Structures are given as C-alpha cells and as structure tokens.
Amino acid sequence: MIRIGIVDDKKNNRIILADKLRRNNLFDVRLEAANGEQFLQKMMELKFDERPEIVLMDLEMPIMDGIVTIATGSSLYPGVRYVVLTIFDDDDRIFNAIKAGACGYLLKEESGEIIADILVNLWKNGAGPISPSIAYKILQMIQNPPTAKLPLAGQKSENLFQLSEREKEILRFLCQGLEYKEIALKLSISANTVKKHVINIYDKLHVNNKGHALHIAYTKNLL
Amino acid sequence: MIRIGIVDDKKNNRIILADKLRRNNLFDVRLEAANGEQFLQKMMELKFDERPEIVLMDLEMPIMDGIVTIATGSSLYPGVRYVVLTIFDDDDRIFNAIKAGACGYLLKEESGEIIADILVNLWKNGAGPISPSIAYKILQMIQNPPTAKLPLAGQKSENLFQLSEREKEILRFLCQGLEYKEIALKLSISANTVKKHVINIYDKLHVNNKGHALHIAYTKNLL
DNA sequence: TCATCAATAATCCATTTGGATAGTTTTTTT
C-alpha cells in the first residue's frame, strides 16, 4: 500500500480524489488537509512510518499556499514526494513548484486512472509524473530561459518566503554562525531587535529553531 | 498525414521504426538518413511542403551526430520538430539536445504504439513528447543545477575533520534542524549523549555553536 | 488623515544549548 496525502482547500476535490485512489487497492489515503499549515501540523503529529509517501498538493489555497508548503515540507520531510495537482499551468507556478521541491506536476484534467497509473510508477521507479503539456513547458523554459530565472549556475531563487531585505540580511548572518549579539554589533542595533527579526523569519519559514531555518536557507538557496 | 523523417545510422533501426509508423495510417515516412550530413543534404533537396514535419533523430551517429544536426537543422528549418529517439539517457546528452532545439526526448525502450501516440499528440497539440524518466531527470537538473564538481574535494573534506561515523550521523541530523532530544529519540540514545557528541564535533570543527558547525557542514560538503 | 507595516527596542519566562567534568560500556588495536 502506498501512503497518500491530499492537500486541497476544496473538500469536494479531496473526497473525489480520495475515492478515485481508494478504488485502487494500492493506495492508502491517510492524510487530508485543507491548506499548508494544516498539512504541516498533521505531518508533525504523525510518526515516521505513518507519514504519507506521496503528497498530492493543490497550489491555490488560503493561509499557506502549495509552493511554500512544498518548500517547507521538502526540507522538513525529505523522504516525502510532493506532486502538484492543479488546474493552473502558467510558467511561474510550474517553475516555482519545481524549485520548491516538487517531483511532479499534474494537471487536474488528467483522468483518475491516469493519475493512479502515474503515482504507481512514481512509487516503483522514482520517475517523476509530469503531464505532457507541462513537460513541454519545462523544455521551453530551458530553451528560452525566462529572464534569468533558470538557476543553471546556482543563482538565487525567487523570494518564496517573502522575507524582507533586513530579514534576508540577518538570515545570512545566522547562516554564518553568528550569535544575536554579534549580529547586533555588525548592524548597530540591539540584540533584542535581532531576536525579533529571527522570530519573524522563523514564522515566515514555518519553523521554530535555528537548525531548521538554516536547513531551509541552504537547501532552498535563500542566500 | 504527418510527414516524418528518420535519422539513424543503423539501417535496421530505420526499417523497423518506419514499419511501425507506416502501420498507422497517419504517418508518411518520406525521409531517411544515416547521419546528420545526409539528412541536411536531403532536406536541401526537398521543397518546403515536402519536408518532414517531425524528425526522429538518433544521437550516436558517425560523421555528424544528432545534437549538432538538431542545432543546425533547427536554425535552417525552424518549422520542423526534432524528437530525439535514443537509448542514452545521461544528463549531458539530454541537456545538450534540448539546448540544441529538440522538442522531445524519447527512449528507444518505449513501445511502437506509445511512440505513435506521442507523435500524434505532438502534431496535434504541440505538446513535447518526453519519456517519464527523462522528464524526471530534467526536473532534477532544474532542482540541482549542474555545479562545477570538484573531483577529489569530496573525499578529502570528509577526512579533513576526522569525524567518526557516529559524529557524521549526528551532524547530519543537526543539519536537518533536529534538537538533541529528537536526535536522541531517532538513535535510541540519551539526549546527554547526543550533546556530548555535538560538543566533540564542535571540537573537531574548531567551532563553538550550531550555526558555525552547520555552516562548515554545508559549505565543506560534510553531508 | 488614518491605517498599515517594517524596523526598532524591551521585558518576562521557559527551554535549549554549550562547556566542564566524571564516569561506564563496547569495540578496536596492539
């Protein structure tokens, strides 16, 4: 049985999709969430071997959207595969989802059987499921890099987490191993303020300690 | 009828593929070539509306290989679609073929029916045909840009700090943002022991806090 | 003008971490 998670703000979508998958005896839909925050919350409560192996993620959601959720989730739980399942196919969304760590991108148009097939294939072979039209767009992105968005030389990624300039500055210092006091000294502000910024950064990254934050910073190229 | 070209140095391959496609009444295989030079020569001799709309291109060929041929051909005849059809799936070939202007990349493993389906789809919808495992590799290329790899630096740096296996293990957890307690749980040892290991790691790395340690771990590739 | 937001600063409190020190057990090497 492949453990599946479904994240979609429309309850009906979740039910239909879960039904489709459950009809196939290979899938065990055991996590449903209406937005990213709820998803991360539920992941936290699960033990390692109870967590879904594949998570189907809608992109347009209130509170915490799919891309930020994938970015955070793929750092926190690297063993989990995230597959975007959405009706949108614009370049920015595709690109950001991939950068965030999605290993597949399916359009909701695809039929239930195809989705099931593709997920089984992902689980067995590790091949990323990608709708043909999406794959074509990705090719085009490589052929015509949309204004320096392709990080082919390890460039900075988009501001996924909406950090302010000051926050990025402080995150960079944090990543160098500086303590609050030292950062305060460098920036000529008080250590209390540094701490406040750090807490705000944690909020935006949806983490609650330095280790996690640095992990995301390093793996998501936030520096 | 979709006009098809086949470029492959093995005559047998051409015959088998042409047969497969001709069985389907949608295809009109009207150009065969054994290498890039021959292909370009024949293209030159054809009138505009006689040229193939889709060209299936092998990569490994004598005289003029597939990538150079695609690069040249896509400049000379932008209206023609080039689909790579090969047994090779290494990153460099894929990337170069796409950069050269290929609009699809199929592995020869795919069955004749699938190839036919995919070509029809390409012709009708413009969606690029890509084998799933290729698509996955492309994703990974975007996620992990091919950075300049240092040949021996990896191995050297692992020995540089003389970390024991256990210490490396704990450092990896630390880099994932886990706290002492959580690491202790994962390793079934006490948090005190974890702390002791961490202190020993700091000693070896000549640092005195988590930030510094993670910085070295990430930048010196200790993971 | 009023509302909002980013940056600044501070306080209180609980938890985590870093450092020193002192052991025991297990494994490896000599």
Added chain:
DNA sequence: AAAAAAACTATCCAAATGGATTATTGATGA
C-alpha cells in the same frame, strides 16, 4: 590480555535561544 578509542550516560551551571507581549518610530499608501 592490555591499551586505546569510540560510544554511551550523567550532573551542574552559565549562556543563548524561542516565544509572547507591548510599545515607539518612520515610511507608505488609501
């Protein structure tokens, strides 16, 4: 078998971190 190294456990204490809350300032925008 003895010695050495690695792994494990523990306690004390000081420092750093995290979380919540409150408040001021300046810039931006409706």
